Amino acid sequence: MAIIRCIDKQGCAFTVSPDVLASGFMERGIYYFETVPEWRLFVDDEPLETSRHEAFDAWRWQPGFYAGKVIAELVDGSGKVVATYHFDVAPDQCKLGEVSFAAMLDELLAFDTRLLLGNEYAQLEVGREGRTSDPHLQYARLKRYGPELLSAFAEVLRKPLTRLHRERTLRPAHQLRRIDRQTLRRALQDPAATALLYNIEQANASGEVLHFDVPSVFEDLDNPANQALAVVLGDTLRRSRQVIAGLQKLIDQERDTGARSALAPRLGRRIEFLEGLHSALRRIQRKEPFCSLRQPRINAAGLNAISAHPAYARAYRYGWYLLRPGIDGSSEGERLWISPTWEIYERWCYLQVVGKMKSIYPGLQWSYRWPGSRVDVVRCEGRSSDTQVDVWLQVRCPAFDRPANHCFSSISGERRPDIVVTVKSPAGRSFIVMDAKYRVDREWVLQGMESAHLYRDCLRWDGHKPDLSLLLVPRGGGAPLLETMNYRKDNGVGVAELSVEHSGLDVVLRPFWVGCADAESVEHSMTVISCATDG
Known part of the structure; x- marks a missing residue:
């Protein structure tokens, strides 16, 4: 051990x-x-x-x-x-x-x-449901289920399923074992064959070799069960090559920021595993029963045969585990690599801001949208007849000389703030930018404030500057002065603690209560939320 x-x-x-x-x-x-x-x-x-x-x-x-x-x-x-x-x-x-x-x-x-x-x-x-997939997910499943799949295919090769196949062949007289009516009819149409049937000794003396059309039965490997497994085998081969190309593409796009673990040092061993798996699958594909199949396909007959055979069912099951997409549903012991801690904190902060805005505007109709192909760009929309609230995660703000994106732009280079909240209502407009920082020490909090100042000065929404640019940290106390309301009011920037145990969003988002309810209701809502947070 x-x-x-x-x-x-x-x-x-x-x-x-x-x-x-x-x-x-x-x-x-x-x-x-x-x-x-x-x-x-x-x-x-x-x-x-x-x-x-x-x-x-x-x-x-x-x-x-x-x-x-x-x-x-x-x-x-x-x-x-x-x-x-x-x-x-x-x-x-x-x-x-x-x-x-x-x-x-x-x-x-x-x-x-x-x-x-x-x-x-x-x-x-x-989980194992849904349609989400990426090279990391595909590699994880190849790594976990690939060896089991090879073992299952090896068992199939040892004793493949066969199907009795009947056909008619021409055989010489000395190889005949049985004849049927069709054999007799064909023989009676040929004088030489008829003579052989009536006088075998004379026919043998002539030296002529006669062939008879007789029925024969043999075991055929080209059957629905093998055809179905051949589809799984071919798809797994393609998947292994796709994952190698996908991982290589991620490496080419990777930039060393120091905030993420580099993928490049791990790529060599992963490609070595995938190449080995691909070679083993190719060797299986060149052997019977897979090398002599006319057409790989999946049909009901093949699935029925597979379900009734333990070795075939095991190979098909692991092939399905390996090829399926999906990460939703209940967890069943399958693991996948996740984002760095700071990014998880950033995205969790987004959910907290969305939840707070929903509590401020409970009468709006809320929905989520993914405007592009990136899953980390999310837009939560709240709508009514006269009010519009948007909470963005990683919204793109193009440079000043490029077309605006959903009314967002930057007067310098392109920016992607973590969280942006915009409100249009009869009471006016509000525009707040938040940057989640996984930092607590004074030195690092002050360094992180550079992004808060940058966003305050360069971002624009429909021509408006941010009303507030805020840093969200998991624990307060690093720079206490930056966490005060007066500092935020005087400078347009600040720091707020946001964690599971404590939320500083109530005070920060107080301007959003303007126009959404009367003053008494606002104070009551603030008290209820604060008590719930403290509890």
Whole structure:
């Protein structure tokens, strides 16, 4: 049993065992695993570098901005996986507790699972329904179900299903075993064959070889069950090539920002796995029963035959698991890579702003729209006869010399603020920009304020400047003065805490209450919401 000793940067030592969930890891932490000579340790397909730590050689690992379950594999010198480990990486306790982070994930899962997709090391359990798919999802399912599919196909090759096929063939007289009426009719039409039937000795003396049309039965591999499996086999081959091309395209588009884990170091091993899977499937395709099929297809007869045969049913089931799209529905133990923690926080903040606006304007008709192909660009619309409210996630604000996008533009370069809220009502117009920052320390909060100032000065909505440009942080106290109402009022920028435990949106969005209700109702609503938040 390959048990590995691990030491964190504080010097605390613990062990990790194969197939057992190991806790004690935290994002942005540093960990050293004692090496095994001539072996390598891969964390999510990326090989860890070896360095000297204290008195021993160690594999050094530093989780990035992600939290969740991480898979590590110990590989020997021949490339064989010796052991698999599962690490539970917790979010930064100074920013988000594990309970808060889990609550954020649950809310995003309930809203739209696509907002959680990413390429970080950490994984989250997802469902199996819907039509959503991307190269990461496709690779994850190839990785998980590919070996099982190969095993199932190997069992099919050992004893493929056959179907008795009847046909008529010409055979010489000495090979005849049985004849039927059609054989006799054909023979009676040929004088030589008739002579043979009546006088076999004389016919044999002539030396002429006569052939008779006789019925024959043989086992045919070209049947509906094999045809259906051939479709699965062909689709899996195409999927493996598509995923290789898709991952390569993502690498070409990848830019190193330091905020995401790079995909490039993991690409080599993933392509190696996909190439190996593709080669194994091609070898299967060249063997019987698949090499002699006239036309691969799926029909009712093939599905009935597959359902009645355990080996065929297993191969078809794993093929379906591997090829299907969808990440919705109930979680059934299937994991997929998710976005970095800061992006999860950003998208969760969007849901909180939407929820707050819905509570301010309960009489509007609300709906969600995805204006383009990107799943991280969302528009929540609230409509009535005289009021229009829009809450945007990642809306594009084109540069000054480009056409406006939904009335949004920038007087400098193109910008994509995290959250934008606009209101048109009889009381007037309001335009607020929010930038979610996964930061709590004073130094980093002040650095993040650069984006708040930038958005305040350069963004325009229908020619109007933002009324407020706000920074949302998971925990307050980093720069207390920036969190005060007077500072926001005097400067048009500020900071608000937004977390599962505390919401600073009530005070920030107070201007939106103007014109939506009378003053007494407003104060009552504010009190109710504040009490609910504190509770």
